[in-house]
Amino acid sequence: MIRFYSIKKSDKKIESKIFKSIKKVIKKNNFILGNEVSNFENSFSKLCNSKYSIGCSNGTDAITIALLSLNLPKNSEVILPAMTYASTFYAVINAKLKPVLVDINDDDPLINLNQIERKINNNTKAIIPVHLYGSVVNLFKLNRILRKKKIYIIDDCSQAHGAMYDNGKRVGGHGISNISTFSLYPGKNLGAYGDAGIITTNNKKFYTQIKSIRNIGAIKKFDHKTIGFNNRMDTIQAAILSHKIKYLKENNSKRVLISKKYFSKIINKKIKFINYSKNSVFHQFIIRVKDRNKFLTFLKKNKIEYGLHYPHTINQMKFFKKKYGIKRYINSEKLAKECVSLPIDPMLTNKEVNQIINTINRY
Numbered sequence: 001m002i003r004f005y006s007i008k009k010s011d012k013k014i015e016s017k018i019f020k021s022i023k024k025v026i027k028k029n030n031f032i033l034g035n036e037v038s039n040f041e042n043s044f045s046k047l048c049n050s051k052y053s054i055g056c057s058n059g060t061d062a063i064t065i066a067l068l069s070l071n072l073p074k075n076s077e078v079i080l081p082a083m084t085y086a087s088t089f090y091a092v093i094n095a096k097l098k099p100v101l102v103d104i105n106d107d108d109p110l111i112n113l114n115q116i117e118r119k120i121n122n123n124t125k126a127i128i129p130v131h132l133y134g135s136v137v138n139l140f141k142l143n144r145i146l147r148k149k150k151i152y153i154i155d156d157c158s159q160a161h162g163a164m165y166d167n168g169k170r171v172g173g174h175g176i177s178n179i180s181t182f183s184l185y186p187g188k189n190l191g192a193y194g195d196a197g198i199i200t201t202n203n204k205k206f207y208t209q210i211k212s213i214r215n216i217g218a219i220k221k222f223d224h225k226t227i228g229f230n231n232r233m234d235t236i237q238a239a240i241l242s243h244k245i246k247y248l249k250e251n252n253s254k255r256v257l258i259s260k261k262y263f264s265k266i267i268n269k270k271i272k273f274i275n276y277s278k279n280s281v282f283h284q285f286i287i288r289v290k291d292r293n294k295f296l297t298f299l300k301k302n303k304i305e306y307g308l309h310y311p312h313t314i315n316q317m318k319f320f321k322k323k324y325g326i327k328r329y330i331n332s333e334k335l336a337k338e339c340v341s342l343p344i345d346p347m348l349t350n351k352e353v354n355q356i357i358n359t360i361n362r363y
């Protein structure tokens with residue numbers, strides 16, 4: 001059986017260091033917002049080249065907190081892609097704002113920037129582009145489209161840790177968006193051993209707000225100044241992540257190498273690829289297949305695990321339909337119907353990658 005992703009295998013070489021750090025946290029009895037959290041935040045800022053990083057509970061809350069820190073009027077409109085994980089949409093709902101969907105491009109999985117322009121009105125206050133599958137949305141172009149309009153950009157980088165724009169700048173840094181959010185869910189390119197997330201920004205006002213919101217409205221103990229939730233990152237998770245972040249670039253390079261093999265060696269008329277941005281980190285490697293169920297049965301029979309990211313678009317979710325009625329986003333729906341995620345675990349051996357390629361070529 002070729003597994004979709006094995007975290008245990010990936011972390012084998014640092015397992016003893018991780019266990020030692022966990023023991024240290026237990027010994028220090030400092031489980032909440034210990035030094036390990038700020039150490040990890042500093043490492044993350046260095047990685048992205050952002051002024052500030054704020055660790056938090058998970059990637060869904062990261063978006064909600066980022067939206068709340070903008071202090072927008074209730075029911076302000078927030079634009080997001082129809083093809084993303086449910087969390088991007090739920091964060092908007094949870095922040096009591098109104099989601100406005102935009103379709104993805106027909107030749108790549110990213111939000112269509114020209115359609116964003118058409119959806120903007122006086123009530124549009126924020127846009128959440130999603131760097132889906134590790135592929136990067138061109139936020140320089142989006143900034144040009146928005147020009148002087150007072151519309152904030154919060155990019156959802158949950159699938160793009162370490163990815164870069166075409167000009168070599170890393171997502172989550174350089175003030176290219178107002179705020180960037182990351183999930184550190186175990187299966188991500190940088191993943192904790194449980195739920196965790198992180199937010200980056202170059203703006204001091206947003207930083208202070210975010211820090212306060214994540215800790216029930218108080219940056220200093222008992223000094224509750226803003227709205228807030230308990231959305232902190234656990235010290236133990238930060239200790240683990242501080243080891244894992246050192247291997248992110250190496251693991252991303254391995255993902256890129258596997259993707260190159262897939263692109264060049266999978267040759268089958270029934271299988272189509274999707275386009276990725278130049279410096280994608282291949283969180284998922286997606287192929288498109290028309291008769292998907294038949295193909296999935298074939299993969300199962302050949303003992304190759306796969307994923308579906310995602311089988312439904314946001315507008316196809318029951319909760320969305322109930323609240324906002326039936327709407328269509330053709331490119332997103334087509335991708336949701338045809339997409340299959342192949343294993344792209346950095347620890348896959350050459351033999352396993354070749355086995356996947358040969359099996360798919362036989363289909």
Ligand SMILES: Cc1ncc(COP(=O)(O)O)c(C=O)c1O
Pocket residue numbers: 058059060061084085087088130156158159183184185195196197
């Ligand atoms: C694009 C995207 N946004 C948000 C999230 C939510 O992150 P979490 O599961 O950490 O809440 C995820 C992760 O699953 C994601 O892939």
